[in-house]
Each structure stands twice: as C-alpha cells, then as structure tokens.
Amino acid sequence: MLASICFALTLTSCGSSDFTRFSELGGLRIVAVQVEDQLRAGVAEIDGNSTSPVTMRVTTYISDLNAEGRGFQVTVTGCVDPGVSQGAGFRCLDPQVIAFPNGGTFDTNLLSATRFTGSMTSFDLVINNPAELLSGRSDVQKFNGVNYLLNLTLTSGEESLSVIKSIPITTRILRNRNPEIDEVLLDGNALTSGPTTGGNLNLRLTPNGAAEVYEEMAFDGQITSQIEEYLITWFYSEGRVRPFRTVETQQPELVLRTSGPVLLMAVVRDRRGGVAVRVY
C-alpha cells in the first residue's frame, strides 16, 4: 500500500536516495532570480496599468562549485506565458531578445572568493507597453496577473542550463514586493559566515518585516485578502539540511559530520514571484 501511496502522490516523496539531492551544491545551478521595478524599489511585479516602458532589474544567483571558475555565454529571451501550466511548451513563438551585459558573457571567477556562488551581473528587462500585453484579457486575469516568462540560458561548452522566471503583469495597485532577510540563526546565534563546526544544529531564518497581505480576485469578481507564506529553501555544500524546504516558523536541522567551512545559502520565496537570497 505504501507503494500505492507513493504512486498516488505522483512520486513526490518516495524518490530514490541514489539521486543527487535538490539542495546540495556542487554542479552548475541557478538558485534564484530576483526582479525589481527600477521605479519602485522592492516591487517584483510589472505595472500592468502603465502604457509607458517599465524597466525591471534582473539579478540571477548561481552556484558552480565543482568547475572552480569558468566562462559562460548568456542568452535571455522573454514572452507572455503561452500556457505552460496547461501543457504548452516553453518556447516563445515571437520572443523578445533581452541584452545581457559584457556581450552576453559571464565568468564565475567574478563571484565571491573561491566559492563560485553568488549573483551574476544584473541586467534590465524593459517592457515597452505593459498595458498592451493585458489587452483583451479578462478582469480576473488582469487583476491576478498575466505572467511574463523570462528565459535565461547559461552555456559553457556542451553544458547548458536554463531557468524560467515568471513575472506577473498586474493591474492591482497593491503590488508584490520582494521579501527581505533580517538574519539567519544557527543554534540561536546570528550567522556571519558559513558554519564551521560539526554536529546537529538548528537553523532559523528571520525575515525583515511581516508577511504581506495581498488580494486575489475570484472568478465572480469577488476580491479576497490573503497573507503571504514564505517558503525557504536551504542549500549547502557539505552535510545535510533536513528538511531542506521550510516555512518561516520551521527550524530545520543542519547535520554536519565534518568540521570545516560550509557554504550555506538561504532563499526565501513569497510564492508570488518575490525572492530574497543570503549566502554564507
């Protein structure tokens, strides 16, 4: 019966222990992509009421420990969501090509120290007429948001890695903001650098400020208020964080069997496109 349960849960919880773990850093990973409206600090959504250009600053966080420094070609394209959740492919029919700095290249040696983990050079996404992209959409879609999909691909030799970031274009006035991380506590002490001592240690992330209240429109036009719930993903270079995905109130356990500097990364998402990253 357990097999049936696992099967019924579409294999979400019974994965093989032989597989590479989601949260273990080593190979090339794109860990997070943060966007921010250049006119409204912290806002992570595109103003769908605007008929003039809106510029969103895009910052990509990557990790590439094992390669120990290398160069990448970076290509960025974007389009309005063709219906990925309903089975459409990821390919945009008429993609917008977005320029990446330095002629579309990036070298991980530019990242912090020798950890080859951190934020890449930021670039700007310019949406010339967001209101036009919502033209013809239902009021519910306009309010709740139509997604603009940003597709960034890193290529080095034969290795290639893609990420899709979905940025809501919305007409609602109360816009979503990126969360902020106040501090990460390890056994009650604020972390300033990667953990160095072994053992079973408690982690806790404290966001800066309360979770946002936001509005959703139901199909009948009724607007209801919801409260954001942060989801934290923990990444590490050694040992194990269990569970690796937590909500704000949870305190996962960092299990370290060896002493030495460990790269620890916390990524906070508000499940609406807002994200914050802290690397130790």
Place this chain on the structure above:
Amino acid sequence: MSSFRLLSFFLFLAYTPRGSFAEAPDNLAAVGPWRGQVLERGTLRPLALANVFILPEGLKVTTDQDGQFSFEQVPIETRDIVVTLTGYQRFKQTIDLSKRPQRLLLEKSSYVAFETKVIGRKDRKDASKATLSKEEFLKAPGSFGDPIRAVENLTGVVQSPLADVAIQGSPAEDTRYLINGHEIPFIFHFGGLNSVLLPESVDSVDFYSAGFGPEFGRASSGVINLVTKPPDQYRHGQMAFVDFLSSGGFAQGPASKNSSYFVGGRYSYAGEVIKAVSKSITPDDDEAGPPTFNTAPTYFDVNLQYYHQIHDKLQFTFLGIASQDRVDLIIEEPGDPTFSGGVDGLTEFFRLIPQLTLDLGKDEQLSASVGLGVDRQRFQPGNQSLNDVREQVTARAEWRKKAWSFLETSVGIDHLYQDYSLDARLSSSFFSRSEVRVPQSVSGLLIARAEASDFRQGYYWRNDLSFGSRKQWVFSPSLRADHFGLHESTQLQPRLTLRFKESEFASWFVQTGIYSQPIDPRLLDRQLGNPDLSPTYSRHYALRFDRDFRDGQAQGWQVRGGVFYKDLRDIVIDSPEFIDRGRGLEARRFANEGSGFAQGAESLLQYRTQDIAVNLGYTFTDSRRRDRGGAEYRSAQDQTHNANLTGIYNYKNWSFASRFRYVSGNPFTPVVGGVYFENADVYLPIPGGRFSERFEDFWQLDVRVDRKWIYDSWILSLYVDVQNITNKSNELGREYSFNFQQSGAVMGLPILPTFGVKGEF
C-alpha cells in the same frame, strides 16, 4: 455426484423392507410420532429432499423445504437413524426417539467444492456481459476475496496500479461504477486493495464491455455493476473476520416470516500498520525520511439490507451503504513545494436504495428503485484545497414483457439528479490531462466556487426479436436517449445486437452501438475548466462467440472470445489557448480535440469440475490517440498482451488457488530533461515522445490457501493469501531526480502475505 445417487439408491434397497415402508409395525408396545429437522452442519441451513431412515424397521420420510420431517408412528425407543442427501456425508447415529424434537446435522462432502451449475442452458442475451458469482470472486487468487479485484482476472480489463478499472484500451474514467444499477462515485477504497462493499454482501459482479446494451449509459467504455445478495431468509447467521488489513463482520437472518435483514461493516487498519512502519524507519543522514502520518490511511464501510416479500408477486428490498476513506500525510521533503505541509484527504459517500419488483404475470415484470445519497470529497494538498459535495438522487425503472413468443421488449429510465457544490483553491494545472504533469506549484492558484444542478436523464427501449425455424436468430434493436443537463445536450444512442444460436450451447454475437458520456462538472467549471466542453462519444463494434463444450453437464470445457473495435471521439485534452467568452480573454484549459480508437481480441478458456476450476484469459489490445488531428500515438492503456491463468483445486475442506498474470509493459512518456522554474523552485519536465517507451513487462504469481473447520453450528475458516510470491520487482512507474537528469524505476508491491481467520455462525 453420481456416486452419491448410487449410494442413496443402495441405501434405499438395503433398508427398505418389502411393501410399504411408511407404515409403523403393529407389534411395537410404545409407538408415537417423531419429528425433527435436517440441517447443514456448520451453517444450520435447512436441507430439503433429504431421506431420513429409521433402522432396522426401514421407515423413511423425506424432508420438506424447511428441512422438517415427521414420522407418525414409530417405536419410542433407541433406534439407528440414517440420513442421506446428495452432496452430503451419510449421517448415521443411534438416537433415543423419546427425546424430541430432533435436529439432525448433515456435513457436506466438501465445504469448498464448486456448486454444481449447468451453464449454457440459460439464454445469454448479452455477450458483452461477464458475471462473477460470489463463489468465484471469494476464491479468486490474488484478489483478497474482493469482487472488483477479481474482475482483473477477466478478459478486457486493463491491468493498472491505480484504484480503478479500465476496460479494453479506454481510460478508467470511461468506466461507470454501479451498485444495484445506481451510480456510486468510486469503487475502491484507498490504495485499491478492497472495493467499497463487503464481499459477503455481494451476490455477483457484472462486467459490461464493448457493445453493451441500452440499460446502461453515461459511460463510453463499460460498466461494473455490483449486485447485492438478498439476506438469508431461513436462519440467523453471523460472520466475523480478522486479517492483516482489516476486520469486520455481518449479521443476517429472518426479520419476520416474509422478511430478512443484513447488517455488515468493515474497518481497515492497514494504514496504522504503514504508520507504525514509517515511524520505525529512521533515515540516515543522507536519506529523506518516509512520509509520516497525522492520520493513517483508514477506511470503513457499512452496509444494511432489508428484504420483504410483500406478497408472492411483490418484493421490496432496501440497501444502505456508506463508505469513508481518510488520510492525513506529512511529507518531509516534497519534490513539489505545493505539497509542503502534507496532504489531507477525505472521500465519503452514502446511498439509500429502496427497490420494488412486481411480477405482473408469467412474462411481465416491473421494477423500480431510487438511490439517495451524498458524495463528499475533501482534498488539501499543501496550500491548495478542494471541497466537492454532491447530493444525488438516482432513479431506475424498467417494465419488461414478453409480448409474443418471438418478441420480448423492455423500456426503462435511468436518471441522475445532483446538486453540486464546489469550493476550491487549486493550481490551474490540478486537473491537467497531460501524462507528464507540470509541478502544481508552477501554476497560479485559482479560486472557484460553484453551485449547480445537473439533471441527467436516460431513457431506453430494448427489443429481442427471435426468428428462424428454431428461433436461432435473435435480433435486438435498441435505443437509448440521454439528456445531459449541464451540457444542455441530448444524445440518441442506437444499439444493436444480432445473435445466432448455432446450438443450445454455441452462439455468435454481433454488437454495435453509440455511447456518450458527460463530462465531470469540475471540468465544466468556468474557472477550473471549460464550460463549452461536449460529452465524449464512442462507437463500439464487437463480434463474439461462445461455445460450451459441456453440453449441459457440470464438467468440461467452455470457450468464449471475440474481437472489438471502439471509435473514440471528442476526447478531452489540455488546451493552452486563450478564448474570449464575452469577459475578455481567459484560459480555455480543456477542449474536445482528442480522438482515437481501441481495438483488440480476447478469449477465455475455462475448464471446470466440481473440484477444479481453471481459467485462461487472454486479451490483445491496440489503443491509439490523436490530438487535434496530429500524429497518432499509443494510449496509456495500450497493453498489447494481457494474460491471466488462474486455477483452483478443492480437496475436502481445503482450497488451493493460484493466479499467474503476464502483461505487456504500459506505455509511458519519458522525460528527457528539465528547465528550472525559479518562482516555484522546481524543474519543469521536458517530455520526450508521447508514450514512446514502455515499462518492463509485468508478471506476477499469487497463491491462496483456504481451510475450513466445520463445527455443529459454525464454521471456522483460515486463509493465507500471498501476492507476488516470487517477489518479482515489477516496474509501475518512472521517477526522476529533481532536475530530471537521473531516472529510476518505481516498483510495485513486493511479496505481500496476508492471512486471516473468519468465523461463520
């Protein structure tokens, strides 16, 4: 059987004095009447037509329908009493006739032997129908005695790891589940190990496949109808059982001279076992823990029946059934963040089904029944929620008359009315039809609240027209009309059967028809689905033969087989387009833009004696689909070969059963890579060719041993049922690493032994 007849005859000759043996001798000092009852040992069922002898006088009487016997003038002193009845051990005992009345207990020759049935004499009108009797499904190996699990042994049933029944290359959602003709929302409890009705309350399970008649509708593939058993009208009886997965029992018996009752129920603690096992597993530092449970998966079902023979032509039956499944699962490290926090699920339903059957004469009958009930589904995966409540009324009625010697006609209704309410906060991909599911956290959450009334009306008219010199041809033109309220659509569905009776024991059938099925209301919801969806539609064609080589005997061979073709239209598929329904562009989500076919051949070879039953069933299936007129691809139900060999051997009160299954690996769509979807912190699978690969072929051997001990007024049974006795690892699915760069097989159940004890009182 013949040996018992000989024995009876011998006894008759040996103990019968010349002349009349029903008269008492004149020279006895004390004579008087002596009465009693002959009952079956263990069950205390009255035995009719048993011969009761008093020796040495050789007096003899025969028991009546209630097992009663009576001697009017016998010596009131100790005598040898002998009782004989075909199929039972000879009873001989010295009894003091002054003690009265007497209860004589006859032990069956075997309590596990098959009942002697002559199959073939009864006209088989509908070759699309296969029936499993209680005797057959209770002993079926690998089925835990469950009627629906036993259906898997029939030809045409797609072997599936999920808790449903798919028929002849069609998806399981095209199968309709009924109890006494009334629709129920699901047939299996969680996990698919048991169906929702206590097996002991089921008389038979009818399985309808391609070309089925007009009596059933709203299903484009087939129907499974559980028929309950009228409660025992002769004696009070109880049964209780305990096994590894569940325990339960029932009580039944006469309520009055013309009425009887049945009360039964079952509770499964299988989930508690799983909960205990998962708690006992301490993961290594490097491993994820197994799922843990707030509430272990549990289920129960209860079942009430009442039968009343109002007068000799009018019967009233009442069936009440309730079923509930519940689970609350915590997943420590879900791959899809949607499931963070776990999954809480509840499904329950009840039905109250009163039925009247009126015998209007030799060739005329009227029956009517109503089903009242509520279905409730509550599902909370992580931050999503689904509350689906349906208050249902179903109504069936049929008038049947043999108008002339060459024409039998029946008309009937088959209605369903439901008040439907939905309160959901779900990922927009929650009901996605795609075989490679996009993680639900990728899609935005939709809020849907809906209340609707749905009246599905069904009318049918069936005719059986016999002609030919020996009436060897039977032509059955029929018509079914369904009106689907939510669709505002009426579907006319002509159905036709032509039968040629080559002999009393050999027939050929040609069957065809149109079948229409309404769409689940959730997919018609404007927010979650597409209100413009049409009912799905299929055309069935079947050619079948049926040859019973037993020619009226109980022992021998029987073979059935045939070919089928199903043309499938208006299949619902995902639709990523946006359309304008007057409120601006909105997601279309689904469309009737799929089509396909399922074709195949099936054969069932059976050999049967009183102690042996062997079945070899084989189905060949070719099932294809096409989306929007695009390239054809295999369907998920394209099981090329499906073979089942079952055997049962009865010896005294032992029964040994075994099943061997071989099934071609199910097709699946491989995932060839992944793209990181940053917002949801998951990778999106990149699907390869649709159903372009197959899992490894499936085979499994199951065995079951039953042993009965017979006591005067009760029977003790012990059974051991071992599924997958060779511990074969069968691939049921494919799992992938988080970024779809690594893959591995998901295996089915390992060896699963269960045992249980059952007491019948």
